[in-house]
Every structure is written in structure tokens, then in C-alpha cells.
Amino acid sequence: MAIIQTENLSYVYSEGTPFRKTAIDNINISIEEGEFVGIIGHTGSGKSTLVQHLNGLLKPTSGRVLFNGQDINSSKEFTRTVRFSVGLCFQYPEYQLFESTVYRDIAFGPKNMGLSEKEIEEHVLKAADFVGLKKEMLNKSPFDLSGGEKRRVAIAGVIAMEPKVLILDEPTAGLDPQGRDTISDMIDNYRISTGSTVIVVSHSMEDVAKNASKVLVMNRGKVEFFTGVKEVFSNYERLVEIGLNVPQITGIFIDLKSRGYDVRTDIYTVAEAKKELVRLFRERGALK
Amino acid sequence: MIKDITIGQFFPGNSIIHRLDPRMKLVLTFIYIIAIFLCKNFLAMGTMLLFLILTVLLSKISLKLIAKSIKPVFIIVLITSVLQIVYNNKGITLLELGRLHITTGGIFTAVFTTVRIVALVVASSLLTYTTSPTLLTDAIERLFSPLKIVKINVHSIAMMMTIALRFIPTLIDEVDKIMSAQKSRGADLESGNIIQRGKALVPVFVPLFINSFSRAYELAFAMECRCYKGGEGRTRLKEMKLAARDYIALFAILACCGVIILSNRLITAPEQYSNILDSFLRFVL
Amino acid sequence: MENIVEFQNISFRYSEDEGEEKLPLAVDGVSLGIKAGECVAVLGHNGSGKSTLAKLSNSILIPTEGKVMVKGMDTADENLSYDIRKTVGVVFQNPDNQIVASIVEEDVAFGPENLGLPREEIRRRVDDALKAVDMYEYRTHESHKLSGGQKQRVAIAGIIAMRPECIFFDEPTAMLDPKGRKEVMDTIFRLNREYNITVVYITHFMDEAALADRVVVMDNAKILLDGKPKEVFKNDSLLKKIGLDVPSCAYLAKELRRENINIPEDILTREEFTQSVLKLLGEK
Structure with a gap:
């Protein structure tokens, strides 16, 4: 069974005002457990709106989102459970750090899950290890770290909830080539060692081609392709047509x-x- | 939600209201707001409402936007009206439900309060809707420039306002984003009592403050790069010159004020209306 | 040719808060001359000191040691800072944080207003600047409703309206999507070619650097390489070692040479690569 599935999912911004805008339009996708899916499309294609439905941040205007076959908006409690099972890491996540130490910031998610102190510690240490943060860094203030380190702390904050599905919006934006490689490898490593599903949102094929098993190409709120990496490339004319980089x-x-x-x-x-x-x-x- | 707030927004256009001198618009809005609180009878209030409706139509701002500007104060209006109706027992009792007396005086006051609040909000919204924030702060700077004599740096205050207005939408977007991000980590921002909710907002406001400081730093650098060094010796792209339309607008509002003053003297106030109505009803019954 | 900006053996250290350990040098003994009319890319990984260089170029920061000369003016001389900033403009990474006014044309006017120019002259400069970045039709729009690439072009117009001879761009495309990146890079090259403005842009996108006349590579607060893109990108293993990269075409060319397919060493772009393959296959 698919871990995440959408049924006729549509979302309209500012319904009932002159600024009404359909952000995503009748999306039907299904993502299997353990898959690595790249979502590409340019700004305004609806890719960010789509992923914010997958953890229940946005409620569909029509249609449903299923997690393990159950509608994630079926009850408030279930939506909250899904928040922790579907970890969503936003673009430039380092701008959301707030705690006095790296440890406490990473612990924010696990704490909200209601885990015991001991479990929280386990989760934090494991997450810090995944993103390659050394132990002595955990007691530092996140604001004293370099840009790349902050980014890793922020990603660890999501990984620490040990989500079944990890979604990252442009995780390498603004980083230098080495930083980009480190983060990509880290994410792939997380998927392989935990068996989790990973979804990476990006502007270009270049970022997702290396690791993704499937690619979802969004254009004007609709699904253009949802297929293997090679199949997407064999339709390169269409990619170029909708203005995506190859x-x-x-x-x-x-x-x-x-x-x-x-x-x-x-x-x-x-x-x-x-x-x-x-x-x-x-x-x-x-x-x- | 948070993005629905329209006050302080500007909708560019080329209507006669858009083209009024921003200094005049500021003065007119100020006079209008004072006048609306001096209205004590229906004729005065009607004149002021008519003036407002006319201005709205001339500005070509869509009625939907006007309605949107009232939305945030809707609750306040509702509560004050209900309180007036419940607690104001002047005039004749129209309905008696146990302890509750609904009286003509209560209804009159409720209507007047409602109209006053709505007119106040619409008038000030109209000012920001039709005036670019820079021009508005420019106008404030010029109107208050005599304060330089008492060593108040009017330019700096005006520049701060320009920047504040410019960054409101940016910060609203940012709050939205941070809230979504923290909600994704399980932050519960919507339940609990006031103290719990306040506490839950720490993860939102700490990053917001920190980011705002770094924004401020960068903005300061960028302004220095563009040779900013205070108000001394600055010139302006946009000229402010009073035109015929400005004098006409001023004349119109002064005429309205005249109507208010005269009618307040000559016409009975609504409390007395209720007395008249009172005797009328008594007569009928 | 004359150097428009000259960094003469400069070092710079950000001052630390009290009681904290001394911060390392952000720029360490750098000497660099930017010639009038050049188009220079500065490459380096995050934290290599390249952004500090931009702020040192027009006396926003003053070097701890050494001198920065702008057309013979010392940036340490406070009396000259006004003239220096009229000559060298800086555009920063985040367009949101450099736009002062809510309306496009009012923002572009900010610089000329500070210069105390007459109204007609401000109007002319604002219109010209907006046309140069292809944003004239948006002049009465609100800046916060524009796309990232458009906002950055407004920020560039704000600098152009000061009529500088040289512009430093500090990672102008880092926060933009591919479309915005292209808009901004096209604008930068046009300013250099058509408006004859000396351009220095800091980036960590290899493909953007490959398009400059000259590439300066910074590592550890020092200049490591300085030369034509083709020469600089030959050092693929050195670049890789300092956390940078070379365009993937260059890798492919290297691999093919191992198989005795003689793609030239200095290939950086897709077009060049295809051309040389066609040539080797015997096409004209």
C-alpha cells in the first residue's frame, strides 16, 4: 500500500476574493514506502503548496490526502500524529532556529511528540549523528554556527522526529558546491539506513537526478510527469518547454x-x- | 488569516483621490475623523456618510476592499453595539425580556457608534489605500517640519515610518513561514489558555526578532551604499504642490463641518428624538 | 588600463564582542586590481571572505590593514566616502533587505534623492535605470509583490540610478530560482557590455563564473587563483579540494581524453562541448 496518496487534491488560495488563485489542481499521486521522489517545477508551479498538504499544514479545498490509507484530515488527533510521521523541512530552515543550544533546538520536535527525557536524548543524538554534528557542538548556541552548520541543525530538528516520510524543500539552496554535496549525501544516507520515504523539492532536475528514483514534475498546479528519472529525461522537449533546466x-x-x-x-x-x-x-x- | 489585513496597504491608481496632495489628504482625514465624533443628529451624520461614500466612489477602490478593511473591527463594532443596546436605558422601552430593556435610546446610540467606528476605519483605510507609503511619510515629514525648532528630528521619524510600512508585508510573510515551520515540528499554536499560547509563540518570535535584526543590518549597509546620510540636502522625486482639487476638497469638508455645527444647534439630538418617538408611541398606543 | 578599484595588500577582521575569542581574519593579505570595463567573477565557498571584499570596496568597511583605492581615493578617508559610493555601488544577496520604499520607482529614486539632484534629473535617472534592467513597466508596482528576480533587478536599478562606474554584486543570485538567476545574470552582463560598467560578481555557481572575463578564486581569506575562466577551471582537483567544483562539461572532457577522444582541455559550456564533438566527428 502507498504510504502517501492524494485523491483529486485541489487547493485554492483566497477563495471568494478578487485574488482567488488555484494553486494545485486535481493532483492524484501515490508514493510507496522507501521511495526517493524528486518534485521539480518553477516558482508558482504549486510544488510547495502540494507538500504542505502532505503533513496537513494546508487543508485541501477539495480532495483528500491519505497517509497509510487513512485521510490525514479525518480527525484533529490524526492530523497531529501525521505531523510527526511526515517531517517537513522548509526552505532556508536555519532561519527558524530559536533555542539557546543546538541540543534544545533539535529536541523541540521530539518534545512536542511527548517523549520522555531519555527518548528525547536518544532521538537528538541520533539525528545529530545523521547530519554529522559533533557532540561538542550540541551545547553551543545555534546562532554561533556557520551557515552550513545551521542548515544541518535545522534538518536534524526534523529528522529527530524520526519521520516515516521526510520532505525537504530546496535543502541545498544558497550553499556552495561542497555544502550541496554534503547535504545530498546526508539525505540519501538517511533514506538508505532508515528505510524512510524521502521527498526533495527543487527547481531543477540537476539536484534530484542523482538520487531520486521517481520524479514528479509540476507545472501550473498540475502534474506534468510522475515517473522514473530516465523517462522524464526522454521527454526533455517538454521540460524545456515549461522552462525547466536540464x-x-x-x-x-x-x-x-x-x-x-x-x-x-x-x-x-x-x-x-x-x-x-x-x-x-x-x-x-x-x-x- | 494574517494575510487578510489590508490596512496600511496601498492600491496604486490614478483617480482624483489618488492625485490629491498627500498633505491635504492627511489634513482632510484628520478633520473628517474629528467631525464624525461631533455629529449629534441624523442630518450631520448623513452628510458625513454621504461625503465618505462620494470619496470612496471617486477613488475607484473596489467596494470589496472597503468591506475587507471593516472586517477586523467587525467584532468590536458588534460588541459595543450590543453593550449599548443592553445597558443604555434611555428613551422608550421597545422590548422587555426579564431584566433586559431594549430602548430607543440604546438603539440610537448603537447605530451612531457603529457608523462612527466604520466611518473612521473606512476613512483612514482610504487614506492608505490611495497614498503611497513614501508619499504619506513624506507628507508627515513636511507637515511636522516646524517641529525641527524644538529639536525633534522629523526626517528620521518619517524615514522610520517609510521603512516600517515597506517591511510590514515582508514580515507578515515571514511570520507565516516560521509558524508553518514550527507547526511542522509539532508546535501547537492554536490551543491552550492565554499563557500557554503566549509561551507557544516563543519559537515564532525569537527567530522573527533575530532575522529582523540581520535584515536591519543589511538594510543599513544598503542605504549607506546609496549615499544615505539623513535628511540634510535630500531632494525628492515627487513634487508636492497644492492644486485646485485640493482646495475644492478642503472647501467640501469645511462645508460639511458647517452643516454639523449648524445642525447640532438647530436640530434636536437623537435623545430628544426618542422623547418625540416616545410620546408618539404613547399616543398611538 | 587603469585600475578602478585597487585592494592593496589588505586584511580585515570583524571586531569581536567583549570577552569573546578573537575572530579569524575575514580577508588576509589580499591584493587585487579591478580594471575599468572588466567583468570579474569572484568564486569561493561559504565563509571564504569573498563577501567582505564587496563591503570593503566602497568604504562600508575599512580594512584593518592595507588600503583600498577607488580611482585614487582612499576608502579610509571619511570625507571621500560620498564620492567613493557614487563611483562604486554594491548590490547584496537578499533583494528584500535592500529595497527601502514600497513602490518601485520611489525606491530607485532613493539614491539620487540622497545625492540632492534636481527633480527632473531624478526622474530621468529613475526612468533610465529601470529601462536598463528592463523593469520600466513595473515602475508604479509595489516591490513586495514582484518575483525574486524582479526585486533583485529593482535593487540593481537603485544602484544604477547613482550612475556608478563599477558595481560589486554580492551573490546576487543565491536566493533566486533558475528563471530569476538568468534574468539577473543577463542584466549584469548587459550592464557590462552595453553600459560599460565595470562589474565584479561574487558567486558560488560555477556556470555563472565561467561566463566572466576573469575569475578570482578565494579560499581561507586569501586569493588562490586569478585568471581567465579557462585557465582557472583547469585546476579541477585544487578547486574540488577547497569545496568548489568545475562545470560538469569539463569533467566529461577530461574523462573522454582518457579514452583518446581529444576534446580540448578548456571546455566550460554546453555549446563549446557540442561544437568540439561535432568537429571531432568531422563536421564543420
Whole structure:
């Protein structure tokens, strides 16, 4: 059974005012346990609105969201349980830190869950370990840390609830290349070692292609694609049409194809690109 | 919710009300608000309401927005009206329910209070709806510039207001975002008594304050980069010059004031109305 | 050519709060000359000192040691700060925090108003600046309702209206989506090419840096590399070591050379790569 499922999910902002705007329109998706799903689309495509429904922050205008088959808005109590099972980490989460120490900030979620002191400690230490925070950092003020460290503390604050589904909105925004890699690896590592479902929201394929098993492409509040990474790339024309970036490497193959060469366009890693180009050069006898 | 607040917002336009000199608009609003509290009879109140309706129509601001501006004070209006009706026992009793006496005097006062509050809110909303925040604070700066003599730095105060108005929407967005984020970590912001709710807001206000400080720092840098060094020697993009329309508007409001003063003297106040009605009802019954 | 901004062996340390340990140097012995008309990218990981450089360029910060000269004016001389800031403008990362007024044109007018210019001149400069960043039609809009890329362009217009000869951009695209990033980068290049404004932009996007005339790489508060993009990005292992990267095309080219496919070493963009593949396959 799907861990998360939406049925005809729609949401309209400012209903009944001149500013009425349909943010998402009849979304039907289902996400299996343990999957790594990338959600891409540009600003205003509805991707942020969609994920805020998955943990019950927003209530659908129409349609339902199911967690393990049960409507998450069926009762107040269940919505609250789902808050902890579906961990949502917002964009630039470091701006939401508030406690006097890193430890206490990470403990905020577990505390709200009503865990005992001992359980809270276990959760915090485990989460801190996942994001690579050293023990001595736990007693520091989060405001004395560097930008990248703050980001990791904030993500640990969500992981500490040990959610079955971890959703991150643009987790690498504003970071340098190394910071981006560290965070991506950390998230993938979390999924593999806990078996949790992970959903990463992003603006571009480049960020999600590496780790995601499936990609949900949103456009103007609707689902454009919801399929495997390769299948999405093989529809690159549509991606370009709706204004999404394709990775630089994929771009090369798109260009070659448009020049009449018979190459695959579902390529996004250096290793695969190398293989395909070597094949092309061999075929054309350009490789001795 | 929090995003529904419209007071302080500006809706650009090119109506005659938009084009009035902001200084004049400020003065007119001030006179209007005082006048509305001096109205003691239906003729005066009717004149002031008519004036307001006319202004709203001239401003071409949609009636929906006007309605929206009243929404936040709706509860206050409702409560005061009910209190007036329940506790004001002047005039004739229309209905008697046990201890509750509903009287004509109560109803008159309730109607007057309601109209006064609504007119006050609509008039001041109209001022901000039709005047850009910068022009508004500019106008305040110019109107109060004589205070320089008593060593009050009017420019700084006006600049602070400009910045405050500019950052209100930004901060509203930010509060919204932080609240969502903390709710996602299980923060319960909606239940409990006042103390519990206050405590629950700590995770919202601490980050808000910290972020605001860093915003303020960055803004200060950015302003320095643009050669800001106080009000001395600054010029302005927008000229303020009184035009014929400004004098007409001033004349109109003064005429309304004249109506109020005269009618207050000549026409009976509503308390006496109720006496008249009283004897009328007695006569009929 | 003449240097418009010159960092002469400067160091800078942020002052610490009382009782706290001394903060490390944010800039450590940096010498750098920016020539008039150049388009320079400054690369470095978060906390490498590159942002401090921007604030040192127009006397927002004064170096602890060494001198910063703007067209022969010393930024440490307080009497000159006004003239220096008219010459060198700085655009920051977060557009929300640099827009002063609620309405677009009123915000752009803020700088010229501070300069005490006559009204007609302010009007002209505001209109020209908004046209230069392609935001003229939004002049009466409220700034908070614009997209990130549009807001950043308004912030840029606010600086352009001061008619500076050089603009430092401190990670101008870090908070934007791909569309906004492109709008802002296109604007920056246009200012350099069409308006002849010297441009220095700080970034940690490799693809943005690859488009500059010159790339300066900072690490640990010092300058590590300085040269044409093609030369700088040859040092892929060094860049990787300091937490940066090279465009993925450059990696692919390197891998292919190992297989005896001779893609040139200095390839940085998709277009260049495709062209060289086509060339090797015998097309014109």
C-alpha cells in the first residue's frame, strides 16, 4: 500500500476574493514506502503548496490526502500524529532556529511528540549523528554556527522526529558546491539506513537526478510527469518547454540529437555520458 | 488569516483621490475623523456618510476592499453595539425580556457608534489605500517640519515610518513561514489558555526578532551604499504642490463641518428624538 | 588600463564582542586590481571572505590593514566616502533587505534623492535605470509583490540610478530560482557590455563564473587563483579540494581524453562541448 496518496487534491488560495488563485489542481499521486521522489517545477508551479498538504499544514479545498490509507484530515488527533510521521523541512530552515543550544533546538520536535527525557536524548543524538554534528557542538548556541552548520541543525530538528516520510524543500539552496554535496549525501544516507520515504523539492532536475528514483514534475498546479528519472529525461522537449533546466550533460546530448545524431537523451551522469560518447565515436569510426 | 489585513496597504491608481496632495489628504482625514465624533443628529451624520461614500466612489477602490478593511473591527463594532443596546436605558422601552430593556435610546446610540467606528476605519483605510507609503511619510515629514525648532528630528521619524510600512508585508510573510515551520515540528499554536499560547509563540518570535535584526543590518549597509546620510540636502522625486482639487476638497469638508455645527444647534439630538418617538408611541398606543 | 578599484595588500577582521575569542581574519593579505570595463567573477565557498571584499570596496568597511583605492581615493578617508559610493555601488544577496520604499520607482529614486539632484534629473535617472534592467513597466508596482528576480533587478536599478562606474554584486543570485538567476545574470552582463560598467560578481555557481572575463578564486581569506575562466577551471582537483567544483562539461572532457577522444582541455559550456564533438566527428 502507498504510504502517501492524494485523491483529486485541489487547493485554492483566497477563495471568494478578487485574488482567488488555484494553486494545485486535481493532483492524484501515490508514493510507496522507501521511495526517493524528486518534485521539480518553477516558482508558482504549486510544488510547495502540494507538500504542505502532505503533513496537513494546508487543508485541501477539495480532495483528500491519505497517509497509510487513512485521510490525514479525518480527525484533529490524526492530523497531529501525521505531523510527526511526515517531517517537513522548509526552505532556508536555519532561519527558524530559536533555542539557546543546538541540543534544545533539535529536541523541540521530539518534545512536542511527548517523549520522555531519555527518548528525547536518544532521538537528538541520533539525528545529530545523521547530519554529522559533533557532540561538542550540541551545547553551543545555534546562532554561533556557520551557515552550513545551521542548515544541518535545522534538518536534524526534523529528522529527530524520526519521520516515516521526510520532505525537504530546496535543502541545498544558497550553499556552495561542497555544502550541496554534503547535504545530498546526508539525505540519501538517511533514506538508505532508515528505510524512510524521502521527498526533495527543487527547481531543477540537476539536484534530484542523482538520487531520486521517481520524479514528479509540476507545472501550473498540475502534474506534468510522475515517473522514473530516465523517462522524464526522454521527454526533455517538454521540460524545456515549461522552462525547466536540464543538466549541462543532458544538454549536450539534446544538442547532438538535434543535429541528427542518434544518441540517447536520458543521460545525466558523467559516467553514462562517457559511455554513450565513446559508443558514438566508435560507430562513426572517429576513435582509433 | 494574517494575510487578510489590508490596512496600511496601498492600491496604486490614478483617480482624483489618488492625485490629491498627500498633505491635504492627511489634513482632510484628520478633520473628517474629528467631525464624525461631533455629529449629534441624523442630518450631520448623513452628510458625513454621504461625503465618505462620494470619496470612496471617486477613488475607484473596489467596494470589496472597503468591506475587507471593516472586517477586523467587525467584532468590536458588534460588541459595543450590543453593550449599548443592553445597558443604555434611555428613551422608550421597545422590548422587555426579564431584566433586559431594549430602548430607543440604546438603539440610537448603537447605530451612531457603529457608523462612527466604520466611518473612521473606512476613512483612514482610504487614506492608505490611495497614498503611497513614501508619499504619506513624506507628507508627515513636511507637515511636522516646524517641529525641527524644538529639536525633534522629523526626517528620521518619517524615514522610520517609510521603512516600517515597506517591511510590514515582508514580515507578515515571514511570520507565516516560521509558524508553518514550527507547526511542522509539532508546535501547537492554536490551543491552550492565554499563557500557554503566549509561551507557544516563543519559537515564532525569537527567530522573527533575530532575522529582523540581520535584515536591519543589511538594510543599513544598503542605504549607506546609496549615499544615505539623513535628511540634510535630500531632494525628492515627487513634487508636492497644492492644486485646485485640493482646495475644492478642503472647501467640501469645511462645508460639511458647517452643516454639523449648524445642525447640532438647530436640530434636536437623537435623545430628544426618542422623547418625540416616545410620546408618539404613547399616543398611538 | 587603469585600475578602478585597487585592494592593496589588505586584511580585515570583524571586531569581536567583549570577552569573546578573537575572530579569524575575514580577508588576509589580499591584493587585487579591478580594471575599468572588466567583468570579474569572484568564486569561493561559504565563509571564504569573498563577501567582505564587496563591503570593503566602497568604504562600508575599512580594512584593518592595507588600503583600498577607488580611482585614487582612499576608502579610509571619511570625507571621500560620498564620492567613493557614487563611483562604486554594491548590490547584496537578499533583494528584500535592500529595497527601502514600497513602490518601485520611489525606491530607485532613493539614491539620487540622497545625492540632492534636481527633480527632473531624478526622474530621468529613475526612468533610465529601470529601462536598463528592463523593469520600466513595473515602475508604479509595489516591490513586495514582484518575483525574486524582479526585486533583485529593482535593487540593481537603485544602484544604477547613482550612475556608478563599477558595481560589486554580492551573490546576487543565491536566493533566486533558475528563471530569476538568468534574468539577473543577463542584466549584469548587459550592464557590462552595453553600459560599460565595470562589474565584479561574487558567486558560488560555477556556470555563472565561467561566463566572466576573469575569475578570482578565494579560499581561507586569501586569493588562490586569478585568471581567465579557462585557465582557472583547469585546476579541477585544487578547486574540488577547497569545496568548489568545475562545470560538469569539463569533467566529461577530461574523462573522454582518457579514452583518446581529444576534446580540448578548456571546455566550460554546453555549446563549446557540442561544437568540439561535432568537429571531432568531422563536421564543420
